[in-house]
Amino acid sequence: MSEYPFQNIETKWQAFWESNKTFRTPSDVDTSKPKYYVLDMFPYPSGVGLHVGHPLGYIATDIVSRYKRMNNFNVLHPMGFDAFGLPAEQFAVEHGVHPRITTEKNIDNMLRQLKALGLSYDWDRKLSTTDVDYYKWTQxxxxxxxxSWYDEEQDKARPIEELVEIFADTRPGWSLLSTAEKEHVLEGYxxxxxxxxxxxxxxxxxxxxxxxxxxxxxxxxxxxxxxxxxxxxxxxxxITSYADRLEEDLEDVNWPEPVKMMQRNWVGRSEGAHVDFVVEGQEDKLRVFTTRPDTLFGATYMVLAPEHELVDVITKNDQKAAVKAYRKEASGKTDIDRMSESKTKTGVFTGCYAINPAGGSRIPIWIADYVLMGYGTGAIMAVPAQDERDWEFAKVFDLPIVRTVQPPDGFDGKAYTGDGPAINSEFLDGLRIDEAKARMIDWLEAENHGEGTVTYKLRxxxxxxxxxxxxxxxxxxxxxxxxxxxxxxxxxxxxxxxxxxxxxxxxxxxxxxxxxxxxxxxxxxxxxxxxxxxxxELNTMPQWAGSCWYYLRFIDNMNDEAFAATDQEKYWMSPAGVDLYIGGVEHAVLHLLYARFWHKVLFDLGYVSSVEPFGRLFNQGYIQAYAYRDERGIAVEATKVVNQDGRPAMDVQDQKGQTYFYEGQPVSQEYGKMGKSLKNAVSPDEINDQYGCDTLRLYEMYMGPLEASKPWNTRDIVGVNRFLRRVWRNFIQDDTDVILVSDDPATDEQMRLLHKTIARMTSDMERMSFNTAIAALIEFLSGIVSLDTIPRSIAEPFILMLAPLAPHISEEIWQRMGHEESLAYAEWPEVDEKWLVQDMLKLVVQVNGKVRGTIEVPADTSKEAIIEAGRTNEKVIRHLEGKEIRREIYVPGRLINIVVG
RNA sequence: GCCGGGAUGGCGGAAUAGGUAGACGCAACGGACUUAAAAUCCGUUGAGACGUAAGUCUCGUGCGGGUUCGAGCCCCGCUCCCGGUACCA
Structure with a gap:
């Protein structure tokens, strides 16, 4: 047989797993065992199929799933398709076919690609958001x-009927309202x-x-x-009713900090106060939101957003034309225009004045587009001394500036936003910002000029x-x-x-x-x-609707009585939801925020048992690749680029001093996310054909840490492929196809190597450090490569450890070693500590922190004897001569450091 | 601007609790096998200096300081790259 017949092996085992439903998670699992729910962010079934960047996360979750199965967990590892929405519809429009048909076709192609990677999904739980019996539950x-409505007092959602009951009891005249009038009120809740x-x-x-x-x-x-x-x-x-909980509950989930931060920013909670200003000639007061109520004495003018409803009412006749012109100009601007002109402030005086409740001074009211209608109340009190934007505006229009926070000595800046004692502020003088804010809010509330409040960016x-x-x-x-x-x-x-x-x-x-x-x-x-x-209703729901809750349907996807049976939901989602959720960081705000919101509503109403849907989130990095552009700046097919010597760019692209050509024309090199637009995509199908998917899986994991973005280098694949070929050659005799495993006992040295490897592998698998896990296996194999036959006691654990990473070759060798059952549920090897104990210690001897020699001593040598051995080591002695020993440090099992002066 | 993350050989990366920097792989070089090549196996490979040699020494984890017996890792001040966000009052 030819060496390492990966095609036969991989086809055979993929068929085996499929027909035996090896990875099916039955609905009646033994619930006394611990559960582990591993989920990928499910893909859009696009028409172009996958490139090697897509399966990075899928391979990782597959390895975790296989590892957890071998550690006696019930594993739920499903996959589905997010097939509604714009991309699917745009594709259908472009190709002139009904989206239902293109979607099914695209799903079939993607299924083929996913199955060719040997991923251990429970395909019986496959779903698409476009399935009628799925979107029934979305509806x-x-x-x-x-x-439902949000009860602010209980801080949870409740059924709307309960609000109706409350209104019937507490709202005078409720029963007299017509159905339509009642409904109109309820709409507000x-x-x-x-x-x-x-x-x-x-x-x-x-x-x-x-x-x-x-x-x-x-x-x-x-x-x-x-x-x-x-x-x-x-x-x-x-969703704004949940703003606080969406922010606060981030504390309790194991998510990457950047994602938490992005969600916090999106919610954008800020504490401050509403302040009401009396407007000359108006009954109604003008309300503003500020985060700096402590600076009220420094408010020297006010600004309304151009769209503010009071603008027409308060504008004086002689300013009407100017205001109208400014409003028209502002409304005609796109956001891009506003951005590009953001350097200089513009605005128009309304002719109207307000009274500052603190101090009673008369301050002008302006309109300006630096105040946004969508935030706060669409109106601000301007405090140029303590706000950079207000300062710039005041400078342009020559408005007064009154400092109310004492800047530090030597402060030559403009607006001062740092902390300091209040000045020019009567009863606040001398207080720091925090104290002054609290005091001002008390005063506003007591004098009926406003109150403390919280606003959010979240809409x-x-x-x-x-x-x-x-x-x-x-x-x-x-x-x-x-x-x-x-x-x-x-x-x-x-x-x-x-x-x-x-x-x-x-x-x-x-x-x-x-x-x-x-x-x-x-x-x-x-x-x-x-x-x-x-x-x-003729509108439809947005794409995000279906992806908001798919993780719940996987739990019990065939149920037509409920989205999932209660006991199933409890088992798989308690206490902290999905145990591991892997996907791209691009969903940090959209999908993850929306899903959390729906989950909390379902939690409030008693349909789910965990507060958060995803207990642990992990973002895999991007796969990047070199790309090339011609002189017109157009990306060219990266695989067809060669260097000055005619060598394919793929072979030399990470070396310096290269120039590149495409069809004889010089091209420039750049580096970016793999994809269609840069024409640098590599298809998993190609790699599968040439090396097999065990090699592809191994290479993707070996490239570097899962969370890091890293460059694809097809050239490097041979490294892990050589490793697998070496495994095959070591276990299977080339010409006779005989398994080279013996029942001879392993040597002590082999046992030590094995258990050292088990210890490394176990900790690497636990922390998803797959690149170092593979390195450990490579090192193990180098240790036994010279053996003609491998003792079974070390051969079997090795194959079991290889199995989650390269499952096909492992199953094949496992079977040839005489096992009738798949190794999918075999037990992960356990470390025997006795083989980790060293009889001899190799220690480094440093002098003043520099390595000067090494010594080897029996492990039970006393500290004093070890230091003595270090001090008398011939290479060390030279560095001690004529110097006084001031200190001797012994770090157990590692080194000795002798400090001399 | 603000908020995050990062920078280690020719390249990808390792160093898990402050303790031998560069595991493992790629590339490169030398050797074995071969008529030859491929494949495979063995060896060398951070930079520099000295030495016939075994070896010895110096420097070295983006830059400048600091703490420590000892710093890739901790602290202070920068540079550059990547991501998010941007008149959010």
């Missing part, structure tokens, strides 16, 4: 949101509600987008099209999309505009089959949105209940 959860709000409208995509889906250049994250603000009536989810979640390929809302609308939920037993509301599912895209930002479902057949669109006609 069901939406109805739970619709039928429901966690899913309709509201007319300024939304991010993307005419090119024909849909609205969530704040999270818009880049800071004001473009759509998907497709990079311009996005405009416009008011529309849309479904919203009241409610815009939940409607004007697209076809999404979950229909289980909502009916009456002709009078009333809203009615579809009954639970009427679920699912299936997406109607439509020939023309394309969105109505437009270049005109003012064109009215026309959801594709408005063209659905009337038989679907119109529903009659008790003689009343309703039209179905």
């Amino acid at each position: 069901w959860i939406f109805l739970k949101l619709f039928n 429901r966690l899913a509600y309709l509201a007319e709000v300024p939304v991010n409208w993307c005419p090119a995509l024909g849909t609205v987008l969530a704040n999270e889906e818009v880049t800071n250049e004001g473009r759509s994250e998907r497709g990079n099209y311009p996005v405009y603000k416009r008011p529309l009536k849309q479904w919203m989810l009241r 409610d979640w815009l939940f409607s999309r004007q697209r076809y390929w999404g979950e229909p809302f289980p909502i009916l609308r009456g002709e009078d505009g009333s809203v009615r939920a579809v009954a639970d037993d009427e679920l699912p509301v299936e997406l109607p089959p439509m020939e023309d599912f394309k969105p109505t895209a437009s270049d005109d930002p003012e064109a009215p949105p026309r959801p594709p479902l408005s063209r659905a057949p009337e038989s679907w669109r119109v529903v009659e209940i008790d003689g009343v006609k309703y039209e179905r």
Whole structure:
């Protein structure tokens, strides 16, 4: 037989696992055993398939799953597809085929690629968010949101009926209200509600987008099209009610700090005060939000956002023209314009004055676009002495500046935002910022000028999309505009089959949105209940809906009574949810924040048992690769680039002094994330064909730490491939195909090597340090490579340790060693400490911290004798001559350091 | 600007609790086997100096300081790279 027949082996074992359902997790697992739920962020089934960067995380979770199975855990390791949403629909539109068909085709291709990697998923739990019996439950959860409200006192969501009962008891005249009037009140409380709000409208995509889906250049994250603000009536989810809990509960999860930080920033909690200003000639006061109530005495002017509703009311006649012009200019600006002009402040005086409640001075009211309508109250008190933006504005328009915090000596700056004693502030003088804030808030509340408050950057979640390929809302609308939920037993509301599912895209930002479902057949669109006609909600849910809760459906995916049976949910989700969740950091805010929100709602309503969905999150790094551009700056196929000697760039790209050519033309080298756009993608299929997937798995893990981004270098693959070939050659005789394992006892030296390796492997696997784990196996093999036959007592543990990393070759050798069962549930080797004990210690002897010699002593030598041996070592003596020994340090088992002066 | 993360040989990386810096792999070089090549196996490989040699010494983890018997690791001050965020009051 030819050496290392990886193709036969891998085909054989993938078929074996599939037909034996080796990795199925039955619903009646022995719950006395510990559980481990390992989850990947499931992929979009895109048409282009995978490149080698995609499976990095999947390979890692697979290794963890296999390792945990060998450690007597019940492992839940499922996989599915996030197939609704824009990418799937755009692909379908581009190819002119129905999204249901392209989605299924793409899923099939991806399944093939995933299975070719030998990943140990329980494929019986496979799901797609587009499955009718999946999105039935997505709709069901939406109805739970619709039928709930947030009780601020109990700090949890409760069923809306309970609010109705409370209103009946406590709200005078409640029973006199009409159904519509009651519903209007309740709308202000429901966690899913309709509201007319300024939304991010993307005419090119024909849909609205969530704040999270818009880049800071004001473009759509998907497709990079311009996005405009416009008011529309849309479904919203009241995620802001959960702002504090979404922030606070980050404390209790084992997540990467950067991701926690990004979520905290997104929630953007800030503490401060509302302050009410009397406006001359107005009844109503003007309310501002400030984080620095302590600086109120230094507020020398006020600024309203140009969109603020009071602008028209307060503007004096002689300023009307200027204000109108400024407002028009501001509204016509896109976000990009605002950004590019952010250097100099602009604004217009309204002609109107307000009275500073602290000190009573008369201060002018301006409008300026550096104040945003979407944050706080859309109005600020400007304190130029302690705020950089206000300082710049005051300088441009020559407004007064009063310092209310004493800057340190020698401070020559402008606005001073640091701490210091209050000045020019009457009853606050001398207090530090924190004390002054608290005192001012007390005063504001006592004098009825405002109160302490908290605001957030987080907005409610815009939940409607004007697209076809999404979950229909289980909502009916009456002709009078009333809203009615579809009954639970009427679920699912299936997406109607439509020939023309394309969105109505437009270049005109003012064109009215026309959801594709408005063209659905009337038989679907119109529903009659008790003689009343309703039209179905024509928007669909955003892509994130399906991915918000898929981890729960995996637990019990066949259940048609509930999204998951209670006992199953308890077993797999208690106490801290998913035990390991691996995915890219790009989901830090969107998916992870939304999923946490839904989970908390379900928790409040008693449907899930853990506070957080994902107890431990891990971000794998990106795989990067060299890429090449021609003189026009266009990326060229990296595999076809050669160096000055005509060698493929792949072989020399990490060396200096190279110049590169593509079809004879010089090209420049760069380095970036692997992908289509840089034309530097490497397909796993290629590597599989040439080396096999055990090699691919090993190489991806051997490249470096899982969390680090690292360069792909096809050249380096031969390293791990040589290792596997060497394993094969050592275990299987080349010409006779005989297994080279004997029942001879292992030598002591071999046993020491084995147990040292087990100890290293176990700790490396626990901390997911797979690169060093592989190094340990390579070292072990070098230690036994010269043996003609390998003693079974060391051969078997070695194969078991190799198994999670390179499962196919391991299964094959395991079987040839005489085992009838798969090694998938064999026991992970255990360290026998007695083989770790050293009889002789090798110690380094340092003089003043520099290594000068080594000594070898029996392990039971006393400290004094060891130091003596070190001091008298011939190489050491030279460095001690003529010097006084001041100190002698012995670090047990490691070194001796002799300090001389 | 602000907030995170990082920088170790020609390259990817290792050093888990402050204790021999460079494990393991790639590349390169030398050797064995071979008619030859591939494959495989053995050896060398951070830089420099001295020595015929065994070897010895000096320097060395982005830069400059510090703490310590001892610093890649801790502290202070920088540089550069990557990610997030940006008039958020």
